[in-house]
Amino acid sequence: MPYQPDEYKHVKYLWEDEVADKLDPVDNLVYRSNKLGEDQRITNTGGGNTSAKLMEKDPLTGKDVEVLWVKGSGGDLRTSKKENFSSLYQDKLNALDSVYQDYSDKGYKSAGEDRMVGMFKHCNFCLNPRASSIDTPLHSMIDEKHVDHLHPNAVISVASCKAQKELTEVIWGGKLAYVPWMRPGWEAAELCEDTYAANPDIWGILLGQHGHTNWSSESKSCYETSLWVIETAARYIEEHDKGEMTFGGQKYQSLDDAARTDLLKDFLPVARGLLSNKVKFIGTVQTDDATLRFVNSVDAPRLAELGTSCPDHFLRTKIKPLFVDFDPQNDDFDTLITKFKAGLEKYREDYTAYYEACKREDSPAMRDPSPTVVLIPGVGMISWGKNKSESRVTAEFYNCAIEVMRGAEAISEYTALPAQEAFDIEYWALEEAKLQRMPAEAPLARDVVVVIGAGDGIGKATAHRVAKEGAHVVCADLNLENAQRTAGELTDKYGQGIGVAGTGISSCGPAVALQVDITKRETVEALFTQVLLAYGGLDKVIVTAGVFIAEGSDLAKNDSIFDISFGVNVKGGYVVGSTAQKIWEAQGLKGAMVLTTSVNAAVSKKGSLAYDTSKAAANHLVRELAVTLSPLVNVNALAPATVVQGSNMFPRDRVISSLTKYDIAHDESETTESLRNKLAEFYAQRTLTKQPITPDDQAEAAYLLVSGQLSKTTGQVISVDGGLHEAFLR
Incomplete structure (x- = not known):
């Protein structure tokens, strides 16, 4: 292990042998996943996958078979339990390669990727109903027992910078190989498989614009390798941190707490009304130091316009945020509203143009063109979603994006995904299908x-x-x-x-x-x-x-x-x-x-x-x-x-007084609940329905x-x- 448990500065070492050693192999995988997910610097909410290839008894033949257990679609590493993992016959997954090649040979390359996901259910072990992740083939094709695929800020900083390929060698000293951006799926997994086969001594692979994958023959060492990859990247970024000149230095000063609160209490309802032109949104306000350092900086407008990089990020934050050109020291509230309205109109125009330029014949209809992240110098960030949970996660993801940009700018120059690649992720048929499978919103869900x-x-x-x-x-x-x-x-x-x-x-x-x-x-x-x-x-x-x-x-x-x-x-x-x-x-x-x-x-x-x-x-x-x-x-x-029941207008003394007033038999030693029930029943008999x-x-x-x-x-x-x-x- 490159670092001792107490040497980590940028991640938490949480593995406990006395706990892990008592677990069966599947529960050990769950344990590893939870420990990785517990530290948000390791992976974001809902992001990343972990897997283990384990020997199981086939329920039909009674023979030992190799089964891939991998975190399924829609799960979260921090909270995942066994039921959140898919289980698939490894030999059947291997056999799917010929199916994919058949799709590819017939010119169905992109559609073939989507069709492959539908084929995973034919590989399910023990009729496991958990939907498989799009990253399943990546875990299947890496010929190691334990595989982690993660999206840490420090690693994405490297994966999203201009010199990503060169820095992979510099930072990890040949222990990580590099593959350029490719949309997650079967073809990307094959590229990783070929890269590992050509470099059998590597510990993992940096995935351009995406994250990293690493592996090991044991669960604990796989966990430790994940931490090593992240810690090593974070230390390199720390060594090159620009300090006060991060993001080009500060252009604006933050409002003090009282002034910011006064502004937000007036701004938020106006903003919510303007944003909610189709459906209502719930907001989350973020005013921490890291957010303010970014929104107040010289480079914030440039970087915000580039948008987010990691696919996991912009699925929540949209391709870019709305940056409001507000001067907190010189602009008044009315100016803020004027600039917000103009920025919102321009954002919707840009988003519509992005959709029209990138849409394909079978693309889903354009979604709400309103931003989900609003950045205001001197104030902070306001994220929006269909409910509080979604707006909080959106804020979390843009926080991650800020850290990615900070790291990338420290070691090189931040780059974003090309618009077409971003669109193909945002409007991916698989993502649309996931949205359509979601249950209908409750009547007051946006209230x-x-x-x-x-x-x-x-x-x-x-x-x-x-x-x-x-x-x-x-x-x-x-x-x-x-x-x-x-x-x-x-x-x-x-x-x-x-x-x-x-x-x-x-x-x-x-x-x-x-x-x-x-x-x-x-x-x-x-x-x-x-x-x-x-x-x-x-x-x-x-x-x-x-x-x-x-x-x-x-x-x-x-x-x-x-x-x-x-x-x-x-x-x-x-x-x-x-x-x-x-x-x-x-x-x-x-x-x-x-x-x-x-x-x-x-x-x-x-x-x-x-x-x-x-x-x-x-x-x-x-x-x-x-x-x-x-x-x-x-x-x-x-x-x-x-x-009477549970009402503070009927405390015990009033209840007893009323029972006495109406000559209702009672004993003052009775419980308050018993006395209340007697009074409630008396009142009920005076009504037409005769019910309390x-x-x-x-x-x-x-x-x-x-x-x-x-x-x-x-x-x-x-x-x-x-x-x-x-x-x-x-």
Whole structure:
């Protein structure tokens, strides 16, 4: 091993013999894959393949056969399990060569590559359903037991520079051979096979514009060879690093945190609206030092225009980003918007021209010509995708592209793939087929939904309901701990990554927890600023926060109860709606707002004067906001009745008081849940449906009102009360 485990500076040595030695051969392959994928400097999300050729018992003949286990299509090395690996008979894969030659001889060279992928399923061992990767023949044809194919930034820097062939010899001292760019597939694998056969002492091959492949007879030594290849390249780049003159040096200074936040909170909704001319996008903001060093540099416009190099990169980032010619020290916000609009128009024109110039007879239709990466000097990078996961991965890939360009410029000169080659990857029939196989998007998959009051009760149930339909959910509450608990539940169920204000919120996942006091405009404004930084925009707002305070018999002493009740139940909804209005108008995209009132707004009751009148005012607030925010935003309300389960309006003491008031048999030693059930059942018997009203019932109504299914409904209050005839409209 060229380096000892503690000598690595640019990758992590994670192999543990005490773990690996206890694993069977397939699990050992999975272990190696996970350890490689754990370090993003080694390979990017979803990229790279690992394989092992192992002896297995044929289930039909009982004979020992050689089986290629290789990471399948769509998997990720870091998280892959055994079921993410394809298994194929090695002898059947070998026999496919004659099939490929037959296609090639008949002039089907390009189509033949695609057809070969369809042939892999005929080689499946034990009916393994995992779809095989396009890189399967590369792993099959290299005559070694263990093979790694990776896309590390340091190696791609070499593979993407002008002197890539010469530097392969200089950096790795003859241990790596070089092959020029060729689209992944059967022909590229044959070239690698021939290169290895002609150079049997090499440890691997540098693939021009792509990455590298290396091998070994043992799993551990294959892992160590992968690390050696990357570490060696990274050390060479480090020795030639240009320091302050990286990317030609700095042309602009970054805005300070406060100024950048002020700019982004105004820019993001405008940008999202302009970008979402066909479908809505979810954003990720990147403002780390490495990103800022690039966007602020002299060479950034030139390098950005060249676009990305590695195929794995531009499948997410498109062939190039949109670089906005913004001067953070001299341009104002209006100038930024003007330049962004002009840049966006030019980008779409360029992308359309790229498609028209490169398309083939059987090319899929042109996809959305909008950029997925926007670079702004002094500000950073904003990436866009169909959901938060995709926009985060897009940001990750362009981060990789920046590092590749840094390395390539340090040791030589960065070069990108020719436009036609890039197009043939981006619009590859196999990629199109992969897109077509993807499941349909959930109804709210591209929506950002803010649920205020998500810490418990109706709000918590609503957060879960909209998340079930794919929404990106902002769990806001006066009690941050409760909001975090709800967001954590959603993250555990629907994906990784939960953000909390002040802790890198832009990297959050499908849910984020934030604190807010809706009676204070400054906290509501801070909430929506964080929402924009987290997701790039806002679509729906559901307010379930409310307050009920029991009143004394002396009405003259209830002034403070009135102030609090109207402050939360009325003013709070107004503050939220009027603050969100600016974002909705900046986006220009359809939105929805739902307030939570109460059937008490229509039913007079003793002992809840402040609560009932505040809810009556809230009902009219819904109608006023519907008029004010039309036609862009639909505003409606749901009016619950006696939701006891999980409601902070029914703490234990109020439940006991109500049970006593209605002379319902109970024992104060009972659990709170038991007492609540008795009260809920009592209330249920007063309704027409005779069923207790639950938070889930309210959540279903809230979802319906923001789902788009009632797109022609606004200014309405929907009662969810089990049929309380006293609340019928008169």
